[in-house]
Amino acid sequence: xxxxxxxxxxxxxxxxxxxxxxxxxxSIFNTWLWYKQxxxxxPVLLIALYKAGELTSNGRLTAQFxxxxxxxxxxxxxxxxxxxxxxxxxxxxxxxxYNKLIFGAGTRLAVHP
Amino acid sequence: EAQVTQNPRYLIxxxxxxxxxxxxxxxxxxxxxxxxxxxxxxxxxxYYSMNVEVTDKGDVPEGYKVSRKEKRNFPLILESPSPxxxxxxFCASSPRTGLNQPQxxxxxxxxxxx
Numbered sequence: 001x002x003x004x005x006x007x008x009x010x011x012x013x014x015x016x017x018x019x020x021x022x023x024x025x026x027s028i029f030n031t032w033l034w035y036k037q038x039x040x041x042x043p044v045l046l047i048a049l050y051k052a053g054e055l056t057s058n059g060r061l062t063a064q065f066x067x068x069x070x071x072x073x074x075x076x077x078x079x080x081x082x083x084x085x086x087x088x089x090x091x092x093x094x095x096x097x098y099n100k101l102i103f104g105a106g107t108r109l110a111v112h113p
Numbered sequence: 114e115a116q117v118t119q120n121p122r123y124l125i126x127x128x129x130x131x132x133x134x135x136x137x138x139x140x141x142x143x144x145x146x147x148x149x150x151x152x153x154x155x156x157x158x159x160y161y162s163m164n165v166e167v168t169d170k171g172d173v174p175e176g177y178k179v180s181r182k183e184k185r186n187f188p189l190i191l192e193s194p195s196p197x198x199x200x201x202x203f204c205a206s207s208p209r210t211g212l213n214q215p216q217x218x219x220x221x222x223x224x225x226x227x
Contacts, residue, residue: 004155006155033215040220040221041220041221042117042203042205042218042219042220042221043156043203043218044218045215045216048215088155088156090156100158100171101146101158101216102158102172103148103155103156103157104155105153105154105155106155
């Protein structure tokens with residue numbers, strides 16, 4: 001089936017550093033979503049992207065929908081301890097209509113104070 | 114408070130003993146979905162429902178059943194659970210069908226099948 005390759009798998013950074021993670025696919029996607037999951041909780045939507053080339057910010061978070069429609073990245077600026085968690089990309093494949101959502105394996109972020 | 118509620122949160126059971134995980138949302142959402150989360154694999158969609166009495170298979174439907182008799186409830190049924198269904202399960206809902214609608218997730222149900 002279709003897959004999303006999310007990297008890196010994990011990151012351990014110092015508070016105040018910027019973070020970048022990305023997702024790539026061999027297939028074209030209509031939608032890219034970025035979620036964050038805190039321990040013991042369900043994922044929470046951070047940013048949604050709907051058009052190729054779209055760049056969207058949410059506070060210290062910025063995400064972009066790649067021009068080729070096969071990738072997306074998420075940047076976190078000036079990280080703080082509460083940024084700790086697992087970040088998932090999710091995409092709506094062009095071939096799956098509007099009901100199918102595929103998730104990446106996640107990037108586990110640890111922030112050292 | 115708007116929420117998606119799953120029960121139970123944790124369950125340890127044995128192979129072959131039928132179980133049901135309930136999911137209820139209080140937001141009058143049309144779209145509901147079940148995912149399982151396994152290490153290194155992210156979330157994989159099991160089943161989804163676009164409205165009452167309308168359900169369809171996701172990527173990994175084998176061994177699971179669902180029903181949508183009421184808008185607010187979307188139970189996940191394991192008729193004969195097996196150890197490979199040990200996983201963390203999430204229910205999610207969104208106002209309408211379509212990925213331009215943000216999905217609200219429950220807090221998860223951790224199932225262990227011995």
